[in-house]
Amino acid sequence: MLERYDFPRGILPVGVEGYVLRDDGSFEVYFPRDCEFMLARTWLVRYGARIAGAAASGSLTSLQGVYVKVLFVWLPVGEVDRAGDRLSFYIGPVSTSFPLADFADSPHCRGYDHLLAAAA
Template sequence: MSLTVTLTFFLILSPFVSSLTTIGDNTASAYEILQDFNFPMGILPKGATGYELDRKTGKFRAYLNGSCSFSLEGSYQLKYKSTVNGYISNNRLTGLTGVSVKVLFLWLNIVEVTRGGDDLEFSVGIASASFPIDNFYECPQCGCGLDCVNGPVRKLKIKPSVYSF
């Protein structure tokens, strides 16, 4: 290819390339992006392979290496699809899809996560539960959660009013 053709090709494509990097600038990890918006990295399991973020709208998409499920403290079962979608802003994730929790006998979608001080509140629409943020400093691992070396199970700290309606 001649230098003129290469330069022309680059100039034609550069507006498209720059808009893509604005939407999905993968210089940081999905975990670092969560932290940029004041969330702990442990709300995503280990193994996120990438993300997309439109900083203008807050549309966020995290990619995992397949679907993922695990239990925390034996009482909370969580499932993540291979793609988690939503809108992110400082201290708030809304319109979430791709994450569900088993409550009693039902699987419910977690639709919103908000941070208030040192607590995270997870909403399934009709109910919500608050947990201290220090529960989420470590990323759980697919299959085994936070008990992957068969050591003592770390207890999940729960706020006194677990569910609010």
């Protein structure tokens, strides 16, 4: 699904249980539970057990269930855009971008190791 909209697989962590992609580009992705991981060794990111949004070429908008921890507060990520070899994450009016290479591999959720082993 992600490659269809020009996004790397590594934007989603390991552990996806399923997804729904509708003709209008709206989507839902399901995990066994909330998932936390470090992005580029600087940001703690949390995906809810269900994330949703709308996909278009190079853009994920109206995101639900995606958060980044800033100091002691979890802030929602509303949009992710791709421009060339960079991905930009929008948290309210603020954005930050990362090189596409940071998303070559899907991250592992903290605490998922025992779930993945049980499924194997």
